[in-house]
Amino acid sequence: xxxxxxDPLAASIFSFLAIASLLLAFVMxxxxxxxxxxxxxxxxxxxxxxxxxxxGYYGGFPELYLIALLTALFRGLLLPYLIWRIIKRLxxxxxxxxILEPSSTLVAGAASVIFxxxxxxHIGESLGVSGNVVVLALTIMLAMKLIGFLMxxxxxxxxxxxxxxxxxxxxxxxxxxxxxxxxxTLIEIVILFDLLVVVACxxxxxxxxxxxxxxxxxxxxxxxxx
Amino acid sequence: MPGTLLLILLLAPALAVxxxxxxxxxxxxxxxxxxxxxxxFAAAVALVIASAYGPRHYLADYVVVDxxxxxxxxCTGVVYLLASIHSIGYMRLVGEDARLWIFYALFSGFTFTIxxxxxxxxxxxxxxxxxxxxxxxxxxVGFERGAESIEAAxxxxxxxxxxxxxxxxxxxxxYWCGSFVLGPTYQMTWDTLRAAAPKMNPALASLSFLLIxxxxxxxxxxxxxxxxLPDAHSESPAPISAMLSGALLNSAMLGIVRYLPVVQGxxxxxxARETLVAFGVVSLVVGALFIVRQRGIKRLMAYSSxxxxxxxxxxxxxxxxxxxxxxxxxxxxxxLNKSLMFFGAGNVMRSYGSKEIRDIRGVWTxxxxxxxxxxxxxxxxxxxxxxxLFLSELVILRAGFERxxxxxxxxxxxxxxxxxxxxxxxxxxxxxxxxxxxNAAAPAISxxxxxxxxxxxxxxxxxxxxxxxxxxxxxxxxxxxxGTAP
Numbered sequence: 274x275x276x277x278x279x280d281p282l283a284a285s286i287f288s289f290l291a292i293a294s295l296l297l298a299f300v301m302x303x304x305x306x307x308x309x310x311x312x313x314x315x316x317x318x319x320x321x322x323x324x325x326x327x328x329g330y331y332g333g334f335p336e337l338y339l340i341a342l343l344t345a346l347f348r349g350l351l352l353p354y355l356i357w358r359i360i361k362r363l364x365x366x367x368x369x370x371x372i373l374e375p376s377s378t379l380v381a382g383a384a385s386v387i388f389x390x391x392x393x394x395h396i397g398e399s400l401g402v403s404g405n406v407v408v409l410a411l412t413i414m415l416a417m418k419l420i421g422f423l424m425x426x427x428x429x430x431x432x433x434x435x436x437x438x439x440x441x442x443x444x445x446x447x448x449x450x451x452x453x454x455x456x457x458t459l460i461e462i463v464i465l466f467d468l469l470v471v472v473a474c475x476x477x478x479x480x481x482x483x484x485x486x487x488x489x490x491x492x493x494x495x496x497x498x499x
Numbered sequence: 500m501p502g503t504l505l506l507i508l509l510l511a512p513a514l515a516v517x518x519x520x521x522x523x524x525x526x527x528x529x530x531x532x533x534x535x536x537x538x539x540f541a542a543a544v545a546l547v548i549a550s551a552y553g554p555r556h557y558l559a560d561y562v563v564v565d566x567x568x569x570x571x572x573x574c575t576g577v578v579y580l581l582a583s584i585h586s587i588g589y590m591r592l593v594g595e596d597a598r599l600w601i602f603y604a605l606f607s608g609f610t611f612t613i614x615x616x617x618x619x620x621x622x623x624x625x626x627x628x629x630x631x632x633x634x635x636x637x638x639x640v641g642f643e644r645g646a647e648s649i650e651a652a653x654x655x656x657x658x659x660x661x662x663x664x665x666x667x668x669x670x671x672x673x674y675w676c677g678s679f680v681l682g683p684t685y686q687m688t689w690d691t692l693r694a695a696a697p698k699m700n701p702a703l704a705s706l707s708f709l710l711i712x713x714x715x716x717x718x719x720x721x722x723x724x725x726x727x728l729p730d731a732h733s734e735s736p737a738p739i740s741a742m743l744s745g746a747l748l749n750s751a752m753l754g755i756v757r758y759l760p761v762v763q764g765x766x767x768x769x770x771a772r773e774t775l776v777a778f779g780v781v782s783l784v785v786g787a788l789f790i791v792r793q794r795g796i797k798r799l800m801a802y803s804s805x806x807x808x809x810x811x812x813x814x815x816x817x818x819x820x821x822x823x824x825x826x827x828x829x830x831x832x833x834x835l836n837k838s839l840m841f842f843g844a845g846n847v848m849r850s851y852g853s854k855e856i857r858d859i860r861g862v863w864t865x866x867x868x869x870x871x872x873x874x875x876x877x878x879x880x881x882x883x884x885x886x887x888l889f890l891s892e893l894v895i896l897r898a899g900f901e902r903x904x905x906x907x908x909x910x911x912x913x914x915x916x917x918x919x920x921x922x923x924x925x926x927x928x929x930x931x932x933x934x935x936x937x938n939a940a941a942p943a944i945s946x947x948x949x950x951x952x953x954x955x956x957x958x959x960x961x962x963x964x965x966x967x968x969x970x971x972x973x974x975x976x977x978x979x980x981x982g983t984a985p
Contacts, residue, residue: 334683392706395702396702399700399701400679414668418665418668421664425657425661431653437661438660438664441661441664442664442667445664445667445671448668453671453678453683454683455678455683456623456671457623457684457686457687460621460624464627464667467630470634471630471634474634474637474638474656475656477638478637478649478653478656481641481644481649482649485644485645485646485648486650487646491653494650494654497647497650497651497654497730497733497734499729499789499792499793499794499795499798
């Protein structure tokens with residue numbers, strides 16, 4: 274898609290959806306309740322589904338409608354349902370010992386967005402497309418990557434780590450819709466299915482953690498060192 | 500002909516999975532898995548020979564058999580065969596007999612995913628195959644269901660998934676690089692990427708490659724992304740440790756190797772190679788430090804894998820026919836030698852009932868034959884003659900001099916000496932210090948557990964003394980196919 278010559282309405286819709294998903298990632302960073310993580314993740318997935326459909330419409334990629342539908346179904350409904358089942362099985366509703374306060378995490382998240390912006394700006398400049406949707410997409414892709422890693426490191430509940438990984442994936446998927454909308458549909462569908470399998474595996478492992486380690490906090494996973 | 504071989508190669512483990520799931524019996528699982536591994540090994544050898552006649556593409560270009568891929572398949576086939584033999588004896592000692600059919604189903608499934616990743620011609624599908632190897636092997640790592648195994652499995656899947664998501668980002672960015680040249684929709688095969696490389700934006704290509712390198716590097720176990728490796732390798736059953744170390748790590752290295760010519764075409768060769776060399780040296784440093792002060796016997800082997808993957812990374816990083824030949828040769832030798840080491844460690848661990856080096860004393864008296872094999876393997880794994888790894892390390896170091904990386908050659912040589920002393924010091928204490936509690940109640944180690952050690956050691960000695968000309972030609976051709984100019 275020649276993103277450089279987008280009409281202004283399309284560009285603003287794309288930007289709105291992309292920024293909204295980034296904000297939802299911040300909701301996850303700022304909360305300590307597992308339920309909020311889940312809602313934010315589901316919301317983010319719906320934003321991405323809408324974005325796919327919009328890119329399909331404005332960019333002329335009809336196969337993206339299918340991707341949008343599958344994204345909404347898998348990422349928006351099925352994954353949150355699987356995660357909800359995991360939450361129900363656990364007896365924790367929130368992070369108890371924070372490694373980093375939510376407020377400090379938010380600041381760190383903001384810093385990572387700025388870093389992502391600088392990197393994307395330079396890349397955009399070297400491609401000669403600075404200051405449009407491309408730079409925004411790249412920024413959000415990298416920023417969500419960093420936020421996902423932040424969640425993985427600053428949170429220790431098993432579930433937060435799963436959601437951290439899903440944020441990593443969401444960021445990539447979101448960026449991919451804008452940067453490479455023409456990517457072969459087969460690959461995108463396989464990646465979607467792959468995510469389902471990943472979360473199913475995580476569900477089984479969480480059950481093992483409860484049964485054999487007696488805790489789902491990574492702070493208690495301290496037997497193997499050295 | 501290669502098509503049929505490939506079909507046999509992939510069908511054998513796939514059918515083994517189905518058979519295990521249908522029959523649900525442990526003894527049947529053992530036999531089915533062993534048969535599958537024999538078939539895979541035979542097909543892998545034939546495939547390496549067939550691959551010399553140029554790359555073949557199948558299934559609308561989604562599948563490729565090339566020399567480097569076939570070589571990784573051979574390493575996998577070798578370890579699969581050895582580990583299947585070992586697991587028959589070893590897994591009966593674990594005391595999970597009723598669930599063992601699940602183990603064998605997962606085991607052949609794991610092999611299937613590794614083999615699959617080696618023949619994927621599409622960068623996106625390769626990523627998915629690597630992801631599948633993680634998902635299947637997690638349950639093998641946690642198979643023993645102890646608190647430690649589950650901890651290792653959890654850390655394994657979290658760290659690898661996070662790492663590999665970086666590789667996905669790199670893959671997407673590479674696709675984006677290519678879309679400026681090839682248009683919005685194209686098949687992202689290794690050949691198209693390489694053809695498009697000269698017109699790619701160098702800055703974006705470097706960023707993508709670095710993401711790929713860190714992503715797949717996590718899976719390869721390059722330091723400082725290696726943190727999952729000692730846990731997973733030490734907590735999984737011994738045959739699986741051998742598979743992780745000897746087969747899985749190579750299959751992830753293949754991804755990095757396949758992207759190297761692309762970034763080379765995009766005028767960024769120096770940056771890519773230097774980063775890879777730096778990761779290699781850091782892996783050696785981390786390996787050396789943790790080997791010297793190690794307390795767990797299987798963790799010792801695991802850090803040795805970090806070290807050897809560092810050496811392979813150096814080989815590919817240096818490049819040139821010498822570097823690539825050394826790295827490929829090193830892969831096979833490492834697969835053989837590390838399998839031998841993990842089998843020995845597993846046997847000893849079961850016999851002494853402890854994973855701690857300090858509890859293992861007087862190996863020599865308890866295992867006169869298997870102990871001798873294990874000690875020979877220890878000498879081999881530290882890179883001493885007359886074993887295969889000595890020869891391949893020497894070639895890689897020579898390549899370093901030839902390609903102008905003298906600093907890293909000196910550092911590597913020094914670190915290899917440190918590792919040699921540290922590693923063999925542990926073996927000295929295990930072999931020559933008196934057994935404090937000689938207990939007779941230790942479970943007997945069956946022939947199934949010792950036979951694969953013989954089978955691994957024999958080719959190692961042969962490869963150490965004699966590097967067949969045919970292999971050398973094969974490696975040089977592989978290096979040319981990877982686009983490294985002589």
